[in-house]
Amino acid sequence: MRILITGGTGFIGKRIARHLLEQGSLEFEGEGPREIGRIILFDAFPGEGLPQDPRLELRIGDIDDTMTVGELARDVDVIWHLAAVVSSAAEADFDLGMDVNLYGLLNLLEALRAQDRCPRLVYASGFAVFGGELPETVQEHTALTPTSSYGTQKAIGELLVADYSRRGFVDGRTLRLPTIAVRPGKPNKAASTFVSSIIREPLNDERAVCPVTPDTAVFISSPRRALEAMLHAMALSAETLGQQRTIALPGLTVTIAQMVEALERVAGTATRELIDWVPDAEIQRIVESWPVRAATPRAEALGFQADDDIMSIVQAHIEDEGITLKGDKA
Template sequence: MRVAILGAGGFLGTRLAARLAATGQLAGQPIAELLLFDRHAVQPPSAPCPVRTLRGDLCDAATLDALFARRIDCVVHLAATLTVDAESDFRRGLDTNLLAFVQLLERCRAQAPAPLLLFASSIATFGGPLPEAVDDEVRQAPGTSYGTHKAIAELLLADYARHGFVDGRALRLPIVLTHPGPATGSISDQVAALVREPLRGQRTRCGMAPDSRLAVASVDTVVEGFLRLAAVPAQALGARRSINLPGLTVTPAQLVQAVRRQLPAHAPDPVDWQPDAQLQRIVDGWPKAFVSARATALGFTPDASADALVQSFLAQERRRP
């Protein structure tokens, strides 16, 4: 099968590409070619199968035509304009997150048989007054443009799947940790900085209250989630094509405590707590606990603890060139 990763140069895309390159298969099928697409140049990993890179903008029709010049059996769509950027540049967010996605679905519809499309949705599709734990049954009422784009994309994905145009599957992701940097300014990266910077001997700033409850997942858990989602029989999903990836609920204070357990005993406090009202408003509108009985029944599991998240980052650091 030919597999394309869109957003392959990003944090998650890089890790997923490395995993697929190492195993040479997806959902039990050998990968004949791995196509890595991003706006920026991508360094292809070593792989037993051919790896090809393509650089461009998903908003450009000619780029999409080049991407689908040959049949693609599986598309993993990770590319997006994230929360802060989508709020500050409304049109760019709409073009990238939604209008380009419609064109991607149309390219998939032109393929036969219908390709597998794995889509990275987000915890941000939920907002407003929320119950203590948010599961797949909670009504989606996003409070940001980014969350709105993702919620609409989920509906489109399900409708195209209903028509048989695509085997679409969406995984709603909690905050993914720990981005290796450099800092991106995204909200998830500001959470990641609480782990990354102190373990690299640097101070960091936190605009969230220490007791803010955050639903998070390590990048390793997210990669495993996409691999599992690809292997789930279609009948197990039915008409509901989107599913929550169960997250671990932690606070910034708990993350910092887990980090401090890896630092010298008398190390100074590595974090400056500087409240940011806009950031706090966005974070407070997100689910505090992110769960899914459907996902649990299908074998999806969250990370074990804040210490496990820190250990995942330290292992990531050891793999860095």
């Protein structure tokens, strides 16, 4: 089996690759396991900490280059399409966002269609497809009203994946992801990047900036749940999914204050002091435009799950990253 992961050097791409290499095979609902022959990680950036394995291949290039993507798509059986220009970056540079988030996806869909193999595709969208005046809880049938170019491009992506799937060009499934926290690594250009920073940096004895007020609520999912969702979405059969190809994932609603409280309980009072509260009106505006509660009955019926609570998210991050707490050392 030949696997392509775009945005493959990002942390979710690497986790999928590591998991698949460990498993050695991938199993679809109702079918037997199939051996992993090759995993291609495609990205604009080489990234760090890639698994060392002869089955793994790294390719660097631009997703909006038709030739590159045509070559990439050759003979692939399954694709996780994670390449994206994130929210603040797509807002700051409209053309870059369109090139990667819209034209990049179109390139990939056309290249896969040209292969005439109807490969299975998991596409990463997010709750930024919602914005503006929203109901208290967004429903699966709530209209998409993005108030950012990133959200617009993701909403368009959901529509394209659905239509290319309906026509049998690909067997697509879109995951509408909550904000992922705690992300490992460094801050990125997502407006939501602070949601991870305020936990991650203090745990590493570093300072973090929080640009929003403590009572700001966010809708989050841990990397563990996100990885599970990526694998589960790929495994589900086309019959199970039917025509509706977008799956809005369950998430956890927490305020920033609750996150900081969890940090303090897990890692001590001193960690709270490492957060600098520096209000940023634009980030506050973008984050507040996103929904903080979503009803996701379909995803739950399909077996997708939210995290239990913020404490378990913080603890999982500590485990996954092998962090030694000061208290533990003492």
